[in-house]
Amino acid sequence: MYKTAALVLVLGLAGVLEALIPRSEGSWGVNLSAPEMIQSFGYPVEVHHVATRDGYILELHRIPYGLSLGGYRDRPVALLYHGLYGSSADWILNKADQALAYIMADEGYDVWLANARGNRYSRAHQTLDPRDIDFWDFSWDEIAEFDLPATIDYVLPTTGARDLFYVGFSMGTTVFFAMLSEHPEYNDKIRAMAALAPVAYQGNARGLVSTVAPFINQLDKKLTSMGVGEIFPNNELTRSWAMKLCDRNSLLAVFCRKILATIGGPNPDELNRDLLATITAHTPAGTSVHSVTHFGQLITSDGFYKFDHGPHGNLRRYGQRQPPSYDLSQVRIPVAIFAGENDYLADPRDVELTERELPNVVQTTTLASFSHMDFTWAVHAYDYVYRHVLDFFWNYRN
Template identity: 45%
Template sequence: MLFKLCIIKFIIIFHVIYVHTENTIDYDLRDTDPSIIEDATLDTFTLIKKYGFPCEIHRVYTEDKYILEVHRVPYGKRNSTRQNRPVVFLQHGLLSSSAEFVLMRPDKGLAYLLAEAGYDVWMGNARGNTYSRHHAFLKPTSSEFWKFSWHEIGHYDVPAMIDYVIKETGVQKIQYIGFSQGTTAFWVMTSTRPEYNDKILAMHAMAPIAYVGNIRSPVIRAVAPFTNSLERILKLIGANEILPNGMINKLAGEKLCLEEALTQVLCKNLLFLFCGFNAEQLNTTMLPVVLGHTPAGASTRQFIHFGQMYKSKKFAFFDQGWFRNKWNYGTFKPPSYNISAIRTPIFLHYADNDWLSTPKDVDKFFKEAKTVVGKYRVPLDKFNHLDFVFANDAKKLIYDRIIRIMSQFI
């Protein structure tokens, strides 16, 4: 009953905001930088091209026939040398896409900084997000299309994209940068398919997530107790996907989150509610751009899987119920991932104010993983989860350090 009331309350609040925005807000946008509004609506490829960088679109087929879109920045705008560039692969977080690495423009976006630092930059897109909504046989309107969690992203998507990148570039090994769920997918890949350890020179984890037993996000903690029934409830109302890119993003990018909008405070607090508070590092001018691209969609099972781990305090496979667990795993409870199988050199980067990747959970993974080379705390007390990709000072606080570490593996 409580869960249903929460759902109803959310729908009412969103409806009020939507109706108020459509019927009563008529902003004078003459003082708003038109480039901000444009960036909120451009796709990743067009956004990169807008700022003078080269970009390519590649499509990758997974073993289970999902079709993924990968974006490549082969060289920089100033540093345009094209020969013998080391290769780096970037994987986004939950509810996001490759766009999160370029939204903050060339002087702050990680993909741009890497390209100018001499790297051939590839950015993946997980199944189900804005850019990877295709399958050889299934349509995203089908429930079958959405029967995956981040396990499948790690077991099928990331390996397929890495194999493609290696084949296209001709290199033997690449470097990997993962943010949030992008790190979870890496742990899945290198523990269930250990041969992929040999294809990665080094793994750089921003806001690493394996264990989530100490998660502090009130939203996730409120949903977690209902994860066993959540999937059933959402199926009844026909929802296999959470927060796809669409009307919410359009409203956020064009009206709700502009600096002169009364509703901008809702945009800021929505981000803080999930990830932690740090107003100082949030560039409110760029909020329309961030929320014009994020959320980018995910399956309900991705959320359910994280919720299961919060309750169990384990980094384990998806809990399918005791009968299906026994049939598929051979045990009544889902097995834990074999972290000891990970052999890639790992660099962990975490923050004290991260409500999703908490210091305690990062430390638990650190103690179990055998090949962690270093664990680095971002030297800013209020630095939170999304600050790893959107903070004003992300370059100074984290990116410059990662790029220095990467230079040791060239």
Template identity: 35%
Template sequence: MIIKLIIFFLSTLVVTLNLITQRDTPTDFIKIVNDSRYPVGEYDVVTQDGYILKLFHIPGDRSRPVLLMHGVIDSADTFVLRKNTSLAIALANAGHDVWIGNNRGNKYSRRHQYLDPNTDREFWDYSFHEFGYYDLPAIIDFVLDNTGAKSLSAIGHSQGNSIFLVLGATRPEYNERIRVLVSLSPICFLNNLKNSASQILKLLPAITRFLSIIGQEEIFSEDTVSARVFRYICGSKKSYSFCAHEIFFRLAGSDSEELEADFYPAVVAHYPTGTSKKNAVHLSQVGARRTFAEFDYGFRNLDIYNSTVSPEYDLSKVTMKVALLAGLNDNISTIKDVTLLRNKLPNVVEYNVVNHKKFNHIDAVWGRNMHIYLFPSIFNILSKHG
């Protein structure tokens, strides 16, 4: 199937390059939230190593702050795309003070105090390790300083949970600042990927080697030809039967009732967004080594870690309360891998398999009826532990 996809894109590339014109910029986060009749603030958060991150805020009860963190090649948009039935708006409706973060390198956080992402390769020298070690502490400290709260609740999706595990393991003092982490489709171990997700993981080393040869450090940038071709080909309802079924569903798990044709173009307009090649390499290493470990620098490990092997993250140090929510139809965050994570963490307060048989990796953020299947569980967890 991967070969078929490559052939399909190559065969249409010449035609589409001649047809693509500059399109309107997709509706951004603030416009989406304002359309739901909520005010929204935006802030620049500067990390210890100089990255400038965009943080959005939907005001509510300042004693009840909740931080939402997106997954891989995603942005804050993912939590508001469903507008009035999206997770961020549902939390705001319930009175929470809602903060939505963006990791370095995506379309909202493509800035640095000294480095230019277009000319300085050093800008892209990061993986999800830096998301957890630098980005999260800066965001959490900013939220707590602005609300006056001593701790906050957090909700992560996919890799948005990996980074909290990195945080808790490498900066354990932050465990006390998290009331509870609600982990939606959590990513930690990648030992039991299914179908196309497993194939993509195996291909990642070859793909990243090719990117190194051509000097490409950023992937899925908004302005690249490949991104524009993808959005041109897959950005309309007409492409739903191919792009949704043969790309999104094969990777994440199929659920056409939740990601329907009418809504699907809104997803493609906002997803994917940029990250570093190094982040993809780190994920491939986690899968290949079958362990959740720091970035493997090869022969440089001895200088960096004083060991020939990059160290595993010590999950026993992640003492924050964690609630795991998984799906039977998730090809990426599989039940087996979530169970492995459950057995490694010392303070899992809940482990729920979502009561919807087709619940997959993307339903948690884009599902049409998640306000029925998923949100009650989230609010219950926040009520009990947040």
């Protein structure tokens, strides 16, 4: 009886919200895939698939050339890797003159956009089904160990390049650091790295995530015991609600903005409200519960560790009771760091700890007002970040 009453109440509230929310004419890009959005701006796009050693099928999106310099020819290769809840769309959701994928294509780069296992575009496996919890038995450890090396080893022979430029945002930096710690031979395949909102140490994280982090292991066990392996999936329903709730004309759009600020930090002047529904329709893009848990573990620790399976699980997996640390000293390629003072997830104090251990940081830029999400969505992303990324890479193009 109580369950029925609760269901009626939820449905009733949903009906009230539906009535309160104005009918939107539809926000641009909400129902388009990343390749379709790229095409809509007139850029060429290719879809590629690569299999990892443990059987996941990853989808890569390529912009081989830009509008200003058309045609295939020798170009430096750039690989862009998204954050925890993101996808290849992270790099194309902004206006064309503020979205890094288009900017780099027009600057003469062969641009590749990665998609980690489990997100909207990489939900395939050679034997496992996403409806099976075994599909979701991974954290970002596995993304670093399998996904990123497989992606690099596919992109380089496909393009004929010896090495590539790398741009990582948030988790895209985490998995890069972890990969080179375990496989330092990949330093030879990277020319330079731009680290946007880098995340390794996270003990000073603020906001909503720091409140939840102390309970993250219990939440992980509870969800796993219930057969839940995926968190924040991206589907037609979530995209529909994003358009209804976060459209600029919605009465509830203020809550969308508040949620983003609570998670990543406030910077209202840099959020394009016209694109908010598009942003929230594509992000979150889906990931595993364990990946979220892994970052929660970093927040409650003082190091940069592999996934903590508990003392007994660690003994089985690592041969020791504590998870091993990643070694940032193995990241030998030139690194440029871009951080934000208002970033709740990559706090400047944690970024400084990371910078101290990286042996070849050649430039650090800290932006006074930037929050976490601004590095991909900011109104002035080009002026504050991307033109400096291009200048940094230019020093290593020849």
